[in-house]
Each structure stands twice: as C-alpha cells, then as structure tokens.
Amino acid sequence: MLDLQEQYDKIYRYCYFKLYNQELAEDITQETFLKYLEHYEFTSSETTLKYLYTIARNLCIDEYRKQKPVSTEDIAEMPYEDNIIDNLSIKAAISKLSEEDRELLLLRYANDVGIGAMAAIYNISRFAVRRKILAARKRLEEELRKEDAYE
Amino acid sequence: MELVIDRLSKQYGAKIAVDRISVKLNKGVYGLLGANGAGKSTLMRMICGILKPTGGTVTFDGIDSDKEAFRAILGYLPQDFGYYPEFSAKDFLLYIAALKAIPKKEAKKRVAELLELVGLSDVANKKIKTFSGGMKQRLGIAQALLNRPKLLVLDEPTAGLDPKERVRFRNLLGSIGKDCIVILSTHIVSDVEHLSDEVMIMKDGSFIFQGKWNDSEMSLEDFYLSQFEEDEDHE
Amino acid sequence: MNNLDHRIKEYFKAPAPKRKEEFINSLAPSEISFARFVISQAGYIRKLTWILFSLVIVGITAVPFIIDSSVIWFVSGLMPLLALLMVSEGNRSMRHKMAEIESATRFSLRSVLLARMVLMGTVNLVAIVIAIPVSTHFGDYSAVASGLYIVTPFLVAASAGLYIVRVMKGNTALYSVAAVSLFISLFMFLSRDRFASLFIKDAVKYWGLIALLALVAMVKQTAMLIKNTEEITWNW
Known part of the structure; x- marks a missing residue:
C-alpha cells in the first residue's frame, strides 16, 4: 500500500541529486515505480522503501554509465531560489x-x-x-x- | 487523507443506536472497541455509506459517503458474509472485482496477488464451501483490498482466525495502516492493543474514549471491564 | 543541531517534478462501464435459470404440436414461472448474504439488482414475443387477446413477487413467491373450462386494465427495490 503522492516526490528528489537533470530524474522515478508496482507491491513498509531506493539507485547507476559523471563544480553551480x-x-x-x-x-x-x-x-x-x-x-x-x- | 465524521446519529424509533459521534481520522489504524450491541456495526455501516444516518455526515477528503467516488476508495469487510454457492475463492474475488469496476485483465492480476497475500493461493480454485472459518475470513479481507482502498473498514476481522492467521493479519495491517485509514472493530481488548495506533471505545452509541491509550494509570483491559461492571451494578 | 538538520533539508530541495499528476493518473486502472458491468452480470445468472428458461421456450414452441386444442392456457400458465425466475435471480444477493459486501462496492447492490432485472426482463420479453404469435396461430383468440392472456399473468406474478421479496425476509420470501406463481399458473391452466366467462370478447378490456396496473406495479416495485437496498439487507 504505497502512498504514491508522497513517495514520488521523495524518489524524484533522490534521483535528482544523483543525476542533476530534471527530465532524467523524473523518467527514472517513473520507471522505478513501474518496476516496483509490477513485482513488489504488497511488501511491508520497510521493505517497500528498500525496494524503491534500490531500484532507483540501480537505474541511476545505469544512467551514469551512459553519460559522463557530474563534477563537483557542476553540483556547486546548481541554481537555487534563495x-x-x-x-x-x-x-x-x-x-x-x-x-x-x-x-x-x-x-x-x-x-x-x-x-x-x-x-x-x-x-x-x-x-x-x-x-x-x-x-x-x-x-x-x-x-x-x-x-x-x-x- | 482525512475521514470526517460529523455528529453522526442513527435512531430506530425510540432507540438511539449511534448518538452524535464526531471524529476526524487520518492515516493509521484505529481500533473501535465496544460490546456487542454497543452500536459498532451500525456506526461502521454508516461510515461505509451503506446505512443511511438519521443525522450527521461522513466525508472522506470532502467526498460524501453516499457518492460512488467514496465507494471507489472504500474497502469493507462486514461482520458476517456469505457467498454464491458454487464459487471458488478466485470466482468470488473476480466477481467482487467486477463490482468494483476493475477491468478483467487487471482484476485477474490483483486476484492472484491478493490470494498470495492472504495465503489462499493453493486453494484458489477450491469451492468456498470447503473453507474453514479462518480461510473464509482471509478471503473477506482479500476482497476488501481489491481496489487498493484508502479507507478500510473491518468489522470484527479477527473473528475465527487462529493464532498464526492473527499474526499474519497483524503484519498485513501494519503495512496497510501506514498509507491509508483503517478502522477495525472488535470486542477483544488485546486485538485493539496489538493492532491499532489509536482506540475509540464505544458504549451505548457514543464514544467514552478516543485517542491513544495511556497505560500508566490503568490498563485498557481494566478500564474496559470496569465499564461493564457499572452496567451490572445497574441491573 | 536542529538548525543544521534544517539547512541540510533546505539544500536538498529539488525543482518541482513536472509530470507527476499525469503519471499517477495513468496508473489508476481504467474502470469498466456500466454496460460492461451488466454484461458481466449475465455470466453470473445461474445455469438452472437458463435451463428452466429453455424448457419454457421449448414448451411454448413444441406444445402446439402435441395438443390439439388451444395452447393459450398452457403457454400463459408458464408465464408465472418466468416471473419467478426473474424474481429469484434478483433475490440472490440477499439469500446468499452477499448484499452487504455488494453494497459497499463502487457499482453497489443497486446496480447488481438493476442489471439482473434488466437481463431477466429482456430474456423474458423474448419469451413473450415468441409466445404471442405461437399462441395466436394455434389458438382461438385474436392476437390482442392472446397477448393479454400471456402478459397479464406474467406481470401480476412479477409485481407480486417483487413486492414479497421486498417485505419478507430470507428463504420464506422466495417460497411465498413460488406459491403465488404456482397459484397463478394453475389458475391459467385450469380456467379454460371453468371460467369461460372470463375469456369472452368483452372481457378483454378488463384484462388490459389489469395488465396495465400490474405493469405499473412491477415497475414501481422494481424501482423501490433498487432505491431502498437498505431495507432488504435484512439482518441490520
């Protein structure tokens, strides 16, 4: 029983701070949930998060391999509102x-x-x-x- | 996610079964404790929108309980239920899935998942009439979950479950309760203590307590029993 | 240290996702339409009902070749049985204690009853449509008269049956309906000789009146049954 509304934002945040790309982070987030719902829906609360983050992390790692890694300068340059x-x-x-x-x-x-x-x-x-x-x-x-x- | 019960009442002639109950519930598992005849089932039926109140309202995130949209997010397990004679467990769940407007392909998938969840996969095609009380109860719990409800109302869900089934049920409830509103009614105090986050004690149609029970002054059991002693004194 | 926690949290604020609602909505399974639901209910009508119905159809179509005299009595006597089948199918949720669970679903008990009544009603209409020309052809009466002699017992039995299952509870209700249907059937079977006066030409208009009243009653009872599903889930 996943609270999709809540977890979407959180997994998205997790992916964003790995990939530093909004489009990509959202793609990976959605793919994570699709995989999760296909195989792991009725797990208990703690394993739910384990599966979600593990799937997300693995998908992000696959993305890394496709593109160059983000440097520390890039991270520091990320625009913020305040x-x-x-x-x-x-x-x-x-x-x-x-x-x-x-x-x-x-x-x-x-x-x-x-x-x-x-x-x-x-x-x-x-x-x-x-x-x-x-x-x-x-x-x-x-x-x-x-x-x-x-x- | 909020269930708002506002001055809900049910009166049958001179008898008041539910007396102006008001409460707001958010995510979590709520135990409704009370003796048989205290009005629990009547209250639960009104919460589900299947019994019309004589006063007050029930809304879930603003949706009134008599609307189709309300029933769409509802899962209900009544205290007593039957089944069409020749149904197998799978037939039963598929039938209810159609009533919950779930398309066939999706329904087959969910039925398989739920049978697995409640441990009835190996008897999926067996007729319900061969089931034990506990198995039938687990089937009842499964049907309530078909539509991924946001509001789960269970009337005496642990009745007929053996200790192993109770543990399984407790775990299931733990995971479900994190993301939706679960109301379960019982007259067994230990059920409430083990299964729910908050408790509502019902007597003669009203709540005599609602919230988290603090064990320090008196155990829930003692308090509950003391309520009955009062009744006996009056007789 | 709280201040640091807060600052860390602030740091990890990501720009808002853009396709969240779209995605979540796409996951919500589509729902079946009411029409599709009615069709699915057709699959749950009992085999016995279909068998008996088929026998009635066979009876209606075969009987003219078996007996010489007017078949109208036999055919009209079968009509209350069709009404009984209809009421019986409609009553199943209550008899098998499924009504409460069905009530709490999206389509609800109402739709189940409506679906069953519509299905059985349509099916019975087919039987009536077959019965009228057959009886007229192999009988002594005009099409209008034959039609009324067939339709009236059906409507009377149906409206009485629906009323009974609404106000009586459990299995006794169904037995009562069966008794009423049987009574009407026997009346039709046996009345040709005994009550000839009922079937003279002038009497047809009275049949028409009764049929009309019974039709109104049947529709009303069906509506009440569907609207007040609470009433009939009796053990409340």
Whole structure:
C-alpha cells in the first residue's frame, strides 16, 4: 500500500541529486515505480522503501554509465531560489562531501527515511546506520567550518 | 487523507443506536472497541455509506459517503458474509472485482496477488464451501483490498482466525495502516492493543474514549471491564 | 543541531517534478462501464435459470404440436414461472448474504439488482414475443387477446413477487413467491373450462386494465427495490 503522492516526490528528489537533470530524474522515478508496482507491491513498509531506493539507485547507476559523471563544480553551480548566506556555505560544504555521505544525508534529513528502512536499504545494522549518519554529519560540520573560515 | 465524521446519529424509533459521534481520522489504524450491541456495526455501516444516518455526515477528503467516488476508495469487510454457492475463492474475488469496476485483465492480476497475500493461493480454485472459518475470513479481507482502498473498514476481522492467521493479519495491517485509514472493530481488548495506533471505545452509541491509550494509570483491559461492571451494578 | 538538520533539508530541495499528476493518473486502472458491468452480470445468472428458461421456450414452441386444442392456457400458465425466475435471480444477493459486501462496492447492490432485472426482463420479453404469435396461430383468440392472456399473468406474478421479496425476509420470501406463481399458473391452466366467462370478447378490456396496473406495479416495485437496498439487507 504505497502512498504514491508522497513517495514520488521523495524518489524524484533522490534521483535528482544523483543525476542533476530534471527530465532524467523524473523518467527514472517513473520507471522505478513501474518496476516496483509490477513485482513488489504488497511488501511491508520497510521493505517497500528498500525496494524503491534500490531500484532507483540501480537505474541511476545505469544512467551514469551512459553519460559522463557530474563534477563537483557542476553540483556547486546548481541554481537555487534563495540566496541567503546560510545556503551558500552549505551548498559549498555539501558539494565537497562524498557521494555516499550526500546520499545518507538526503535520505535521512530530506526524505525522512527511518533508521530501520535505511538499514534495510544498505543491508547493514541500525547501529551502523546511526554511526554512518553521525560520521557524515561530522564531515559536513568540518566542511562548514572550513567554508565559514573563508568569510 | 482525512475521514470526517460529523455528529453522526442513527435512531430506530425510540432507540438511539449511534448518538452524535464526531471524529476526524487520518492515516493509521484505529481500533473501535465496544460490546456487542454497543452500536459498532451500525456506526461502521454508516461510515461505509451503506446505512443511511438519521443525522450527521461522513466525508472522506470532502467526498460524501453516499457518492460512488467514496465507494471507489472504500474497502469493507462486514461482520458476517456469505457467498454464491458454487464459487471458488478466485470466482468470488473476480466477481467482487467486477463490482468494483476493475477491468478483467487487471482484476485477474490483483486476484492472484491478493490470494498470495492472504495465503489462499493453493486453494484458489477450491469451492468456498470447503473453507474453514479462518480461510473464509482471509478471503473477506482479500476482497476488501481489491481496489487498493484508502479507507478500510473491518468489522470484527479477527473473528475465527487462529493464532498464526492473527499474526499474519497483524503484519498485513501494519503495512496497510501506514498509507491509508483503517478502522477495525472488535470486542477483544488485546486485538485493539496489538493492532491499532489509536482506540475509540464505544458504549451505548457514543464514544467514552478516543485517542491513544495511556497505560500508566490503568490498563485498557481494566478500564474496559470496569465499564461493564457499572452496567451490572445497574441491573 | 536542529538548525543544521534544517539547512541540510533546505539544500536538498529539488525543482518541482513536472509530470507527476499525469503519471499517477495513468496508473489508476481504467474502470469498466456500466454496460460492461451488466454484461458481466449475465455470466453470473445461474445455469438452472437458463435451463428452466429453455424448457419454457421449448414448451411454448413444441406444445402446439402435441395438443390439439388451444395452447393459450398452457403457454400463459408458464408465464408465472418466468416471473419467478426473474424474481429469484434478483433475490440472490440477499439469500446468499452477499448484499452487504455488494453494497459497499463502487457499482453497489443497486446496480447488481438493476442489471439482473434488466437481463431477466429482456430474456423474458423474448419469451413473450415468441409466445404471442405461437399462441395466436394455434389458438382461438385474436392476437390482442392472446397477448393479454400471456402478459397479464406474467406481470401480476412479477409485481407480486417483487413486492414479497421486498417485505419478507430470507428463504420464506422466495417460497411465498413460488406459491403465488404456482397459484397463478394453475389458475391459467385450469380456467379454460371453468371460467369461460372470463375469456369472452368483452372481457378483454378488463384484462388490459389489469395488465396495465400490474405493469405499473412491477415497475414501481422494481424501482423501490433498487432505491431502498437498505431495507432488504435484512439482518441490520
């Protein structure tokens, strides 16, 4: 029992921040749901998310292989609506993080994915998930300090 | 996603079966607890739009309960139901699927999925008259899910289920309840405790409690039983 | 730390998707039309009903070759049976306790009843359309008279039957309908000799009147049955 309205936005966001292309992100999002609905519809809530994100990730990886990877400069250049000083430094900081860290932060803070679901997605323990998130946060804070130091 | 029940009432002559019940429900599993005859089934039927209230309204995201669009998002399992004599489990589900306006090709697919979900795949072609009570109940749950309902109303769904079936049902409910509104009625307190997020206790047509039960002062069971003792004292 | 959480969330704001509604709507399965639904209901009419109906048709068409005298009595006596089949099919949801589940579906019990009545009504109309010319040809009466002698018992039995299943509950209702139908059948079978006065030329207009009243009653009862489905789901 998938809440399509809600999950569409979240998977789309996940794909967008991997591909940095709106059209493509939406294509992949739709393909993800079609695959999911074909095979995995009645799974429990935690495995639902696992399947969704796994399918989405694999489809994104297939896309990567087709085109050149996005560079850090490209990420930093992504246009945003607000231009508050706050956002500029976080933009720069996050763009310096690894792909893995960015993904973790997106899942946890932007998509509100629960610890249990994340553990299922990465196939690691809940403890390990918490540890990874904390570590990613720490690295982000470190980058932010460096950014703020320039100002 | 919101179900709004506004001053819903049902009166039969002098008897008031449901007395001005008002409540707003969002996603989650709600347990409706009450003795037999407390008005639970009457309330559930009005929520489904199959029994006309004598007062008040029921709307789901603004759609009134007597509209076709309301029934389109509804899944209902009545307390007691029959079946056309020669139906197999598959026949039954296909028949209901047609009533739910699901096209044949899609219906076949969903019927297969649901039979799998409730563990009746291996008896899909067996006649329902050979089924045990628990199997029939699982079939009833399956038919309620055919149209991917946003509002699921289950009247005494655990009746007749053995412990293994109860566990399966609990898991199923867990996954469904995250994305739609589930109302299940029962007179068994432990069902409510294990299956639902919030509880509504019904007595003589009204709610004497609604919300999350806080165990710290009194267990739900004790409170519920105390309500009956009061009745006995009056007799 | 909340501030950081918030800033992270803000960072991950993507431009709005453009094809969301379109996609979600495309997933919603198309729905079958009411006409298609009625056709699907045809498949659920009992085999027994079809068999009995066929026997009635055979009876109507074969009987002229078996008995010499006017066949009208036999044919008109069969009509209440057709009415009984119609009422019986319409009543199945209630008898087999499917009415409540059917009520909560998109098409609802109403449509089920309507579909069944329409199907059976059409089928019976075919029988009547066959019966009238056959009886006229092999009988002593005019087409109009024959027509009325055939249609009236059908309409009377049908309207009475529909009324009975509306106000009575369970299997007793159907037994009552069967009894009423049988009574009317026997009346038609046996009246040729006993009640000759009923069938004189002048009496035809009374038959016409009764037929008309019965038709109105049948339509009214059908409408009430379909509108007030709550009434008939009796164990409430």
